[in-house]
Amino acid sequence: MANKSVLFKIKRQASPSTEPFWEEFEVEYRPGLNVISLFMEVAVNPVTRAGKPTTPINYDSNCLEEVCGSCAMLINGKARMGCSALVDNLEQPITIEPFSKFPVIRDLQVDRSVLFENLKAVKAWVPIDGTYALGDGPRILPQVQEQAYQLSQCMSCCCCMEACPQFNESTGFVGAATIAQARLFNMHPTGKVLKQERLAALMGDGGIQECGYAQNCVEACPKDIPLTRSISDVGGDVMKKAILDFFRT
């Protein structure tokens, strides 16, 4: 048998309306294990540490290489991706919980549709739909491309929002990811056409003003997206718009 094992406990919940409960597991250690692979081990043999048969753990995951954004959860209290959380680097017993600010669907799977709603609210896209061919798009300078590329790596994991002290039910704050995406599409020579609408949206209740600049978002983001930079940048754009609106409308 195993001479070394991995201990972890998971906060589980059978359905959105039932009470959460904790279950403890122990699996055999292998080098290179990550948190998602622990769940796979449990699925092979769904028995708790105490020997009680249980159900396999429900969780989101897809790419297993930190690019899809689906496997976000709280690992030892912090918002991060399960697939890139290596067991070797974690203190045991590892505590694993679903995100605390998003409704739980089951176990570690949560409803993160608020981010999608927010992206729609700021029109985070380049509007090119039409009935005829529009021809080549405008050129994008390499300097702009470089900045845009960083922002375009956002994988909608919502770590930045979970870690943000201002993102909660009483503020209804939009969160850093949406602000960064608004900046990305405002940078695009064709996307720019919606810039004023995006900024106006971000001035609504729950908008950019709710940021308290705690800078947790930028620390938590697994893709190292320059979030606080984006908040300051868009914060400046929004102020310019507010002042111009005041004098020119």
Place this chain on the structure above:
Amino acid sequence: MASTAQSTSSTLPKGVAPLRAGVGNSFLWRRLHSLTGIVPVGLFLLEHFLSNAEALNGVGAYNAQVKFLTGLPFRLGMEIFGIFIPLAFHALYGVYIWWRGENNVIDYPWAGNWFYTVQRYSGILVFAYVTYHIWYMRFAGVHLVDHYDASFWKVQHELSHQLALGIYVVGVIAASWHFGYGLFLFAAKWGIVTGKKAQKRAQAAGIALSILLMLMGLATVYAFVTAEPQKKNPVWDQHSESAPEQSRLIPQSTPSSQAR
């Protein structure tokens, strides 16, 4: 079926609401809160620290500074519209902001998050302190608008109580921090300082200003505590508009009443 779905949906956690694009005035209020923290409240704070530091130049200099300030034209208007209303707005809206924020510094013990937390709680501390301070210095006891020459004595008398001294030291430190760091937050949120390096510098500058103000404030407190104890003039208890007249009358009347 439909009824059960409805009854459960009301008890289910809904999570954080999406952005309300085009709805509400919170942008205006929140930015106004930010702005009033700098102008006029922050500016007044600087003036106030500087004026109080006159205590380092002695009793006469301090009382003269109070005479100058209380003698300014439109004093009452400036007090109400330049200080009281913006300060009250900044404080009350600040409590609302504090109320809606959350503490997660235990799970995310990062520097920015610590500063965010300290900013929220120092605000509450300053609110409590300033309320007490204004009540005592502006409204209670000897009235300094009528008796500028009582100023040094009044502050010194107040600081002779251990508890009050402690409250003042905490208040000075909290107010200095809240303003210095708030200046950085203002620059970052309004998009004045945006880059990573530039923000590091701005943050350091804000903190340096905080420390400078703390030292200035504490030196002022020290000056009051270590100065020769002032004596109270009974004239100062005479209150309101007629006070200056009485203060001229009383010294004359006292000898004559003694003579009788």
